[in-house]
Amino acid sequence: MQHPPLQKDQSQKKQPLEIRHLAKSLGGAQLFSDVSLxxxxxxxxxxxxxxxxxxSTLLHLMAGLDSADAGEVLWHGENIQHWTASQQAMRRLQHVGLVFQAYYLMPHLNARQNVELPYLLAGKTPDEAHCMRLLELVGMAGKASRYPRELSGGEQQRVAIARALALSPPLLLADEPTGNLDEDNAGKVLNVLLDACNAQGCAMVMVTHSDRAANHLQRKLNLTHHRLAGG
Ligand SMILES: Nc1ncnc2c1ncn2[C@@H]1O[C@H](COP(=O)(O)OP(=O)(O)O)[C@@H](O)[C@H]1O
Ligand SMILES: [Mg+2]
Incomplete structure (x- = not known):
């Protein structure tokens, strides 16, 4: 069955993320400083x-899941540190889709219900047709009723990507999304991520130790010697 293309939101044309001079230490050791992009x-x-x-620490700062020692994180030009924790949480649901190395699907929900979950967290009625279109986009519509334990790692990651896209966020943040997958599945998941960004017009930051995976994206930076530098 043919579905209409996914809608691109006008707000997605604005700069979804800017970080300015971020610094972070953990356990007494400086991880990085003066990181801007x-x-x-x-x-x-x-x-x-x-x-x-x-x-991972840098990605968590971008998502507002951790706070920096110095510097600023802006979503669509707004400094997220100016918001209360609950304002941040609500804005995060709308603004950021998170994809983790370990998928983090809810085991007692099937694939479709996992994709619908962000609506419930945002106090909204799930848009079932949109969620099914997303499952189609990631090639999982045929397994919408399956539970995570009935899916391979690559399939679970594709469902997790559909879930991250559910509320049409302008920004996807992915932490080693192919780290637990064999080469074949890693390639599929990378393609799904890039196709999804293209279809929904969302931007993505993917952190990875794999140069090979990184080369599929438009731009590459290296986090090395406590700084972020051109790749
Ligand atoms: N809560 C913490 N307390 C102290 N050190 C931490 C904590 N979390 C992470 N680290 C350390 O900070 C460093 C960076 O961690 P992380 O951001 O997870 O790196 P990466 O994702 O690049 O592997 C690691 O050396 C890790 O051991
Ligand atoms: Mg990590």
């Missing part, structure tokens, strides 16, 4: 770094 609407950016370089 601007992400354009629809742009895909890879941040590459070795294990322990601070990639």
């Amino acid at each position: 601007q992400l354009q609407g629809g742009e895909t950016l890879a941040v590459v770094g070795e294990s322990g370089s601070g990639k």
